[in-house]
Amino acid sequence: MLDISPYQLVIASLLVIFFKQIVGKVGKEVLEENGWRLYTTVGQRLGDAKLKELGNRRAELAKIDRERKSISAQDEYARWTKLNRRFDKLSGETEKLAESQKDRKAQLGRALGVALFATTSLPIWVFRIWFRKAVLFYFPAGTLPYALEYVLALPFVPTGGVGLTVWMFACNSVISSLLFMVCFPFQASVPPPARPTNEKEDKTAPTETSKPATPAS
């Protein structure tokens, strides 16, 4: 059914793992937030009534707030209070509207989660199960000590070859190391550790390290 040559398998799994690592690095929350922002702006452009209304309301609220702040409450009490009343009424309505959009946001989040799963974890596991016996490449006989070749062939490939499990493990560690090296210069600096003077400070000594987690698969 799935007729993929070992060469394609090597490239495909490398790409999938690379994508998964990037997603893990960026973080699901950030993706969801940006996805929602994109969704709302695109939705407004496309003329989604609710989103458009929400956007208008927010803009109007900001306008009323600016106006309210620009006048003196004591000199123009009536106008100020009327603005207040409008603001309260409008913000109540906006809140309700935003609340009704929360479902959509959650739906979008779920859809995004499914999409990410379908493009990262799912193919990895399908590959690992379906092609568990596929040999990606061989070593010429006797290149490595027998024990090492035996380990590299685990779990299902004949000794002397390399299977998906080991290949994916290698990809994961290399890519995460590379990502770490790329990201490291942009990370917030950690204060240099100070020599602890008493026991109390010992506990508060900086333990933060900027080491990225290495995913298992």
Added chain:
Amino acid sequence: MDLELEPTLESIIKQDSLKWIFVGGKGGVGKTTTSSSIAVQLALAHPNDKFLLISTDPAHNLSDAFCQKFGKDARKVEGLSNLSCMEIDPEAAMSDLQQQASQYNDDPNDPLKSMMNDMTGSIPGIDEALSFMEVLKHIKNQKTSKDDDTSDISYRTIIFDTAPTGHTLRFLQLPATLEKLLSKFKDLSGRLGPMLSMLGGGKQQDIFEKLNEVQKNVSEVNEQFTNPDLTTFVCVCISEFLSLYETERMIQELMSYNMDVNSIVVNQLLFADADEDPCKRCQARWNMQKKYLDQMDELYEDYHLVKMPLLGCEIRGVENLKLFSKFLLKPYDPKTDGSIVFQLEQK
């Protein structure tokens, strides 16, 4: 409805169906004077009916306003026999209730013993509701205890002089909260019932019953208070920025509870235009008050905006209250009524 509402409380005094009148506002704006004045005017307008004025303010000053000592039980005002006053401390009513609860259940090891107290502390508005119910119970008790003249003692209208602190009427939002809470509890007791009964020996049923009762009472009271034919709220303020701001917020809050608010009493106005010997400071201050009055006219055009003068001394005693309170019905005119400012008899 009239386009221009007359600036008096005549509609409140004349309205036949009103059972509850609340008078509220921030401290120091003349709530007690206003509520006493309304009560006096009601009593004068309907000499054949009985009226009750209740102060729920812990700092009681009804006694001072009428120059007569009042207490927890309704007592008639000297010189105005169809008006009674009482001063109730809601906090005391609350602790009475808690004591009562601990009387029923004096097992020191009972884990559910403190539950009632915790509950009363945790639901927003429930302590106000409970203390209010105590007040109402008090009124009811009074009716039954004096059985020699039962027909006589039912009051036509009860006027509340509310406390300036906190949200006196926050409990009006309580029924919804309680309903939610009770359904949750019922759910919980269905699941954990066996365990709870092991712990408390079936006493949790009492708690649920009690809460149910509270909810029923609160919804009854709520129904009465949100009916504009039965209940109205009179806001009292002075013509200054902060007082107006607080009043506006109070009105918005009351409206969110569906309570009827259509009267605002503006107290302590100087009316310095017609003074014979002009005082510079009075006139400057009057100008400031006028500025806010104009703004109020614009903001509250569909309210009865009653303007009351600032007098030369404290308004105390029934006679003085009678003199002062007639301006609730007939707008104060500084030209013709100006003499009242220094006319009050000193006590």
